[in-house]
Amino acid sequence: MNIGEAATQSGLPAKTIRYYEEIGFIMPHRGANGYRDFSDKDVHVLRFLGRSRSLGFSIDHCRTLLALYQDQGRASADVKRVAQQNLKEIDDKIADLQAMRETLAHLIRECAGDDRPDCPILKDLGNLTG
Template sequence: MNIGNASELSGLPVKTIRYYEEIDLVKPARAENGYRFYSKDDVLYLNFLNRARKLGFSVSECRLLLSLYNDTERSSSEVKTLALQKVETIEAKILELTSMKNMLSKLAQSCHGDNRPDCPILDEIAGKATI
């Protein structure tokens, strides 16, 4: 099938699919007219990539997952380790964001938020601690 079709079936934008070819993730055959031709397996890979990306894996991690997927000799522990590492980094990001959120909420609460210019948020960011 052509790239537009593959895009619909995989849920990935056409541009992204071309990009994945460029970086050697999914390399389709070519028709005589030069159009990319995607096999069912190609579409499966594109779907795989779409899901893995949504799970938070980077493109290079996806590359690894894809090679593991195609490696019938793989050990499942390898994949599990990757997944658990990713869980950890996600947890770390959540903690960081939570602390940012708490800071900002506290700052926002301390600001009266009216037409007057004095603003504890800016004061605090500037280092003139007022809270």
């Protein structure tokens, strides 16, 4: 099938599919006209990648996961390790964002939000007290 059909079936944009080929995730055949010709297996890999990415796995993690996926003899422990590492990275990001969020929300609550110039948000950013 052509890239448009592969895009529809995998849920990924054609641009992304070309990119995934470029970085070696898939190697679709080429027709006489130079068009890519995707197999069902290619599409399956693309869907695997789409799902992995949507769960926050990096491209590097995806590479590992895909190798494990295609290795019938893998140990689930290896997969779990990658997933746990990703979970930790996600948790770290969430913690960072939560900390930002609290500080920012506090400043917003303090700010009158009217047409006067006095503003605790700017006061904090300007770090006038420290």
